Amino acid sequence: MPHPAVLPTVVKLAVVRKLLVALAALPAILATAAPGATGPAGGDTGVLQPPGSAPIPNVAAPAWIVADLDSGQVLASRYQDAAYPPASTIKVLLALVALDELSLDSSVVVNEADVDVGCSCVGVRVGRTYTARQLLDGLLVVSGNDAANTLAHMLGGQQVAVAKMNAKASSLGAVNTRAPSPSGLAVGDPRDPGATTARDLAVIFRAAMANPVFAEITGERSAMFPGDGGQRKIANVDEMLQRYPGTIGGKTGYTPLAHTTFVGAASRGDRRLVVAMLYDDESAQRYWEQAAHLLDWGFALHPESAIGTL
Structure with missing residues (x-):
């Protein structure tokens, strides 16, 4: 075999081309360690935190962020730009659109399509009239898909509402968020559960x-909602309100594809922090325990x- 120094020029060029192709593919190969993440790797765990800061408690959620609710400063994160299904946390985005476009006392008569949805439900009844404020209570307090x-009906229909939700997300800078439906359920194509990121969720919740x-509404432990025979009390499903002192609001979510999702905020002294977590299977810790650990670290x-x- 000829010495490499005397290989034909065309062979040398072929080798160079192969090396260039391999180098070009390297970023994509490395990115598989943190799907969807665009920031620095931060080591094997994907955690980013200020130099010299205390160790962050280990939490199960593969993607999360802790930020200052008022200044927008990010205190720490793990794969904050990795995309996962939002589940019911997307209802925060629906609420923002509804608050932008509807007066609280505007009303609607419910039709069959409005209640043709998988529940969790607050108990909306066909033929009954509800105000936007009542529906927002049902949406945010008990995560009512109905x-x-x-609310989507009031905004022009489900497809129109989803388009408005996605436009709102883009206007806020939450460019990696795509609502699959007003409720967060995968509708039409069960393989399309939508997408968001921990960073986007924090941005959306901060705006809300x-x-x-x-x-x-999001900070209410309970609210009154029209029911058969008059008003009835509905309890907030966010366990953080009961379990973490200083909680000022939040939104939970769950589907089999999304696992557990959460975004919420708490205050301590003169500081307010927001935390968002995605794709948490809660096998080792419940979501409120993980959120509490991250918030405690952030406040310290x-x-x-x-x-x-x-």
Whole structure:
């Protein structure tokens, strides 16, 4: 075999081309360690935190973020740009659109399509009239899918509402979010559960908490909702309100494809933090335990420490 120094030029060029192709593919190969993530790897765990800060408690959720609700500073994250299904956390986006476009006392008569949805449901009844405020209570307090569909009805129908939700997400800078339906359920194609990221969820929730009506509803431990025979009390399904002192609101979600999802906020002293978690199977810790660990770590961090902004 000839010495490499005397290989034909065409063979040398072929080898160079193969090397260039391999190098070009390297970023994609490396990215498989953190699907969807665009930031620095942060080591094998994918965790990013300020240099010299205390170790972050180990939590099961593969993607999460902790940020300052007021300044938007990101305190720490794990694969914050990795895309996962949002489940019912997407209802925060629906609520934002409804609050933008509907007056709270505007009303609608419910039709069959509004209640033709998998439940969790708040108990919307066909033929009954509801106000937008009542439906927002049902949407955010008990995560009613029937309330989500009925609000979508008020916004022009489910397809129109989803288009408005996605446009709202883009306008906020949550460009990796795509709502599959008003409720977060995969509708039409069960293989298409939509997508969001921990960062996007924090951005959306931060915008929602700037609306005083949203902030009031999401922080309610209970609300009154029309039922058979009059008003009935509905209890907030977010366990953080019961279990974590200082919780000021949040939204839970679950589907078999999305696993458990959560976004919420808490206050301590003069600070307010937001936490978002995706694709948590809760096999080792419940979502509220993980959120509590991340929030406790965030509140203990020096207020000027951060790794970036939302």
